[in-house]
Amino acid sequence: MSLGPGDPDYLAPRAKGVLKDASVIVGYRTYMQLIEPAVLEGKETIETGMTDEIQRCQLAIEKALEGKDTAVVSSGDAGIYGMAGLVLQLLEERKLLGEVNVEVIPGIPALSAAAALLGAPLMHDFAVISLSDLLTPWEVIQSRVEAAAKADFVIVLYNPKSKKRTWQLDRAIEMISEHRSGETPVGLVRNAMREAQAVRITTLSHLDKSEVDMLTILLVGNSQTQIMGEKMVTPRGYNIKV
Amino acid sequence: MSLGPGDPDYLAPRAKGVLKDASVIVGYRTYMQLIEPAVLEGKETIETGMTDEIQRCQLAIEKALEGKDTAVVSSGDAGIYGMAGLVLQLLEERKLLGEVNVEVIPGIPALSAAAALLGAPLMHDFAVISLSDLLTPWEVIQSRVEAAAKADFVIVLYNPKSKKRTWQLDRAIEMISEHRSGETPVGLVRNAMREAQAVRITTLSHLDKSEVDMLTILLVGNSQTQIMGEKMVTPRGYNIKV
Incomplete structure (x- = not known):
């Protein structure tokens, strides 16, 4: 759930209700802290580190098999680079898809929260790309950045950098700059709608x-995006006078 | 707001609060019906048809200039092919951007709701394209479909068809099929989380x-997407055993 x-x-409200009704709540440590403490009270919680995603989902499946209402x-949005897919993949692999009842609860994705804080950058076609090459070959990522830049998509970059991954963003910006003017607006949002929110x-x-x-x-x-105030x-269209 | x-x-809750506090609520007729009648009670409402978007936003700006709290x-998500951009564009054109206080309230976009109902199709990079060529030249749309298909993006198609626009979807599917196997899963969602919801x-x-x-x-x-149950x-990665 998201x-x-x-x-x-x-x-x-639906997500809040699910958290309230669950007996077990499973999540990455940092995200568990986003949940109001009162909601977690009296519940079994499983918190793991960021890279323990598979273990985390396996534990959740075990709990569900014990008959416990479990929220991951x-x-x-759990459906955008989130946990929804991994839970379904693991269930499929263990031939449990029919046995365990799964509901994906959508939420406001980071891209929507960021867009709202920036203004309205996503009024036209956009491409969403994660720059993390931990699970995806860099060649694939690179070809997507190139394709999106060339076809004038607004481009949303997730996971632009980490402590160990630093050159991917440089390379992506270089590629985009080959197809777009240096004046193209770029929005940066950190911690949207959380403490220490930063928008630039x-x-x-x-x-x-x-x-x-x-x-x-x-x-x-994209080529039409403007900074207004x-x-x-x-703009929602090309060469259209509003 | 969304x-x-x-x-x-x-x-x-934030969106509900905004609706509650607004004195004027402006929207496309069909969407106004999604609002609980109790919330609208005692408020000024302005409903217009689908193509009257500019008029609708201008009326909202007039109300705001009268000092009334106005929700469009x-x-x-108002930030994805929604009204947020048009309101900001019109304010900029009328040199009112500094004068009228605008807040964009994000919401769960149609793509997230649809993805949740389908399973988890958006675990990897995706491109979002509107097939409506009312405000965008077909050549631009076509080049984006082509680029997204070639670079193996999951592709989300908004506005695939209307009563008058029927050939665009055929052409888009043709172009995608040149780059993807006939076995590639396609999800169709109509009225997500509304009455008469249909998922296929x-x-x-x-x-x-x-x-x-x-x-x-x-x-x-994309090339990795599977139908599971x-x-x-x-899957979240390429060639990765979960």
């Missing part, structure tokens, strides 16, 4: 990559 | 385009 950006004000939490609008040529870390999501405008806006 | 899929169970509603998983070669209408959103898998799942 926690949305993290602020309880953006948690759908993701921040943002800059341009491709002025982007300071040292401001980007693993908690940042980047939105690169303090907002980043992609 | 209504999410329509079911009040998926309306964020979109279904799904098929394949590129078996897609019955007569099942698609303007309320349908299509998700076309009754779910459509894109």
Whole structure:
């Protein structure tokens, strides 16, 4: 299930209800802290580190097999680079898909929260790309960045950087810059709708990559995107006078 | 502001609060009906037809200039093909951006609601494309479909068809089929989390385009997407054993 950006004000009643009704709540440590303590009270909770995703989902499946209502939490939308797929993959592999009842609860994804804080950058076609090459060959990622840049998609970059992955963002920005003007607006959002939220609008040529870390999501405008006042806006059509 | 899929169970508390506090609520007729009647009681409401978007936003700006708290509603996420951009564009054009205080309230987008009902098709990079060529030249749309298909993005198609626009979907599916196997899973979702919800998983070669209408959103898998039981799942990595 999806926690949305993290602020309880953006948690759908359905998601809140699921958390309330679950006997077991499983999640990555940092995301568990987004849940109101009162909701967790009296429940079994399983918190693991970020890279223990498979173990975490296996534990959740064990709990479900014991007949316990179990919620696996993701921040943002569990259906976008979240845990929903892994749970289903593991169930399929263990031939348990028919046996365990799974419901995916959608939430407000990070890309929507970031877009809202920036203005309206996603009014036109966009491509969503994770720059993490831990599970995907860099050649695949690279070809997607290239394709999206060339076809004038607004580009949303997830996982732009981590402590160990630093050159991927440089390379991606280089590739995009071959197809877009240096004046193209770029929005950076960190911790959308959470404590320590940071929002910044800059341009491709002025982007300071040292401001980007693993908690940042980047939105690169297309050829039509403009900075209007303090907002980043992609007009909804091409050459249309509103 | 964003209504999410329509079911009040998926309306964020923040969005509900904004509706409650607004004195004027402006929206497309069909979407206004998604709002609980009790919330609208005693408020000024402005409902217009689907194509009256500019007029609708201008009326909302007039109300805001009169000092009234005004909410412009979109279904799904107002930031994805919604009203957020048009409001900001019109304010910019009228040089009112600094004068009128605008907040974009994100919501659960149609793509997230549809993905959740299908399983987990958006676990990997995806491209979101509207097939409506009312405001965008078909050549631009075509080049994006082609680029997304070639670079193995999962593809989300908004506005696949209307009564007057029927050939665009045929052409898009043709282009995608040049790069993907006929066995590629395709998910169709109509009225996600609303009355008359319909969810269907098929394949590129078996897609019955007569099942698609303007309320349908299509998700076309990438080369890794599989049908698992009754779910459509894109694994989170390439060639990775979970």
